[in-house]
Amino acid sequence: MLDNTTKEIRERKSKGLINPAKTCQPVGAMYAALGIYKCLPHSHGSQGCCSYHRMHLTRHFRDPIMASTSSFTEGASVFGGAANLKASIRNVFTIYNPDVMAVHTTCLSETIGDDLPSIIGGSEVPEDKIVFYANTPSYHGSHVTGFSNMTKGMVQHFSTATEEEKKEQVNVIPGFVNPGDMREIKRILSLMKIRYIMFPDTSGVVDAPMTGEYVMFPEGGTKIEDLKDTGNSKATISMGLSASADAGLALEKKCRVPNYTLNTPIGVKATDEFIMKLLKIGVSKVPAELEEERGQLVDIMTDTHFHFHGKKVAIFGDPDVVISTTEFLLSLGMVPVHVLTGTPGESFVKTITEMLDHAGLKANVKAGGDLLMFHQWIKNEPVDLLIGNTYGKYIARAEDLPLIRIGFPVLDRSVHSYLPIVGYKGAMRIVEMVSNALLDRADRDAADEDFELVM
Ligand code: SF4
Numbered sequence: 001m002l003d004n005t006t007k008e009i010r011e012r013k014s015k016g017l018i019n020p021a022k023t024c025q026p027v028g029a030m031y032a033a034l035g036i037y038k039c040l041p042h043s044h045g046s047q048g049c050c051s052y053h054r055m056h057l058t059r060h061f062r063d064p065i066m067a068s069t070s071s072f073t074e075g076a077s078v079f080g081g082a083a084n085l086k087a088s089i090r091n092v093f094t095i096y097n098p099d100v101m102a103v104h105t106t107c108l109s110e111t112i113g114d115d116l117p118s119i120i121g122g123s124e125v126p127e128d129k130i131v132f133y134a135n136t137p138s139y140h141g142s143h144v145t146g147f148s149n150m151t152k153g154m155v156q157h158f159s160t161a162t163e164e165e166k167k168e169q170v171n172v173i174p175g176f177v178n179p180g181d182m183r184e185i186k187r188i189l190s191l192m193k194i195r196y197i198m199f200p201d202t203s204g205v206v207d208a209p210m211t212g213e214y215v216m217f218p219e220g221g222t223k224i225e226d227l228k229d230t231g232n233s234k235a236t237i238s239m240g241l242s243a244s245a246d247a248g249l250a251l252e253k254k255c256r257v258p259n260y261t262l263n264t265p266i267g268v269k270a271t272d273e274f275i276m277k278l279l280k281i282g283v284s285k286v287p288a289e290l291e292e293e294r295g296q297l298v299d300i301m302t303d304t305h306f307h308f309h310g311k312k313v314a315i316f317g318d319p320d321v322v323i324s325t326t327e328f329l330l331s332l333g334m335v336p337v338h339v340l341t342g343t344p345g346e347s348f349v350k351t352i353t354e355m356l357d358h359a360g361l362k363a364n365v366k367a368g369g370d371l372l373m374f375h376q377w378i379k380n381e382p383v384d385l386l387i388g389n390t391y392g393k394y395i396a397r398a399e400d401l402p403l404i405r406i407g408f409p410v411l412d413r414s415v416h417s418y419l420p421i422v423g424y425k426g427a428m429r430i431v432e433m434v435s436n437a438l439l440d441r442a443d444r445d446a447a448d449e450d451f452e453l454v455m
Pocket of ligand 1: 024025026045048049052105106107108138139
């Protein structure tokens with residue numbers, strides 16, 4: 001019998017993908033590892049892989065992304081990378097001195113079949129230092145899968161239930177979102193006056209301030225003692241089925257911490273669900289400040305409804321972000337016509353289809369798709385607006401469409417990673433972006449008409 005990975009490879013080989021709407025697992029694993037305090041991500045593979053992953057993250061966050069590599073050469077490719085990893089562990093702790101090394105694999109080391117637990121077990125790790133790992137074969141899944149695997153690896157390595165009674169604290173796994181989103185989720189949790197442990201937490205790492213002095217490990221990131229303490233929390237909220245649920249479920253299994261998987265809190269409905277879940281978990285009331293923000297958002301949506309109603313949208317990106325954004329677009333009265341993610345997974349199609357059915361709509365929906373197909377869909381049925389990452393710009397240019405850059409990677413714009421799209425404040429930002437894009441287009445069309453009249 002074929003396992004799922006083999007089936008997926010055969011299926012993709014037979015169909016072929018052109019401009020897949022995703023990148024590779026280690027990118028997500030590297031990003032997740034950066035969310036631990038004083039952690040150096042380590043890529044067990046060739047230098048080229050590591051450079052590519054660092055480059056992608058550096059361009060998206062516009063901050064230097066630090067990571068080390070096992071630097072495979074032909075010898076390691078043939079005889080295995082054990083010697084390289086052992087030498088790397090020695091060198092990294094001697095030269096860079098992180099507290100933790102988070103090792104992830106690449107296509108090459110996975111294909112060779114390097115046995116990471118045995119290699120790490122036989123390495124010279126200084127007494128007060130930690131090395132843990134996640135398997136991230138890139139011929140399966142996407143960068144979101146890599147993020148999920150590394151986050152699950154954190155649970156498997158660190159989380160421990162040491163207390164008889166669970167503590168009055170909640171674990172929050174934010175998923176593959178920007179540090180600006182993580183800060184906003186933490187702001188909401190603080191307003192709700194609940195003690196929390198967020199992991200991974202890349203705020204303060206990939207959005208660290210300029211101080212005039214270079215530090216290899218900025219102040220942000222989840223502390224190791226907090227990661228261990230996640231096993232004593234009374235609940236886990238894992239945001240996003242694709243990026244966070246596996247870690248939440250692993251924690252439930254390992255330490256009996258109940259896991260609640262919610263949609264990424266983008267838009268009114270998903271944010272409401274997040275807040276209602278916190279109430280159910282034990283927060284006594286919603287603070288007036290949050291009620292006010294929600295009220296403002298609903299007011300804005302009502303005031304601007306006529307801009308959006310009936311406008312057709314094509315949206316692509318990572319599954320958790322696309323699902324919640326699509327839900328929010330429906331709340332705005334917009335019509336998602338083409339919805340695609342590059343990350344394979346049947347739940348995406350099911351969730352989006354149910355959402356659209358509920359709204360009485362039909363659309364092209366696909367998981368594991370590519371941008372060639374997405375472009376064809378748009379040619380066959382044109383839309384008013386395109387939402388996706390930087391790679392959507394080629395379609396936007398070809399079809400003369402406004403593009404809103406949401407998701408990962410956004411390589412040709414700046415500041416986006418500092419500003420949230422989650423929570424009520426984030427939803428206001430999305431409304432502003434959609435509104436500006438549609439109105440700019442309308443202004444331009446009107447100007448063109450005036451020009452034609454003059455001519
Ligand atoms: S070889 Fe695999 S791990 Fe390396 S960059 Fe390519 S897809 Fe990613």
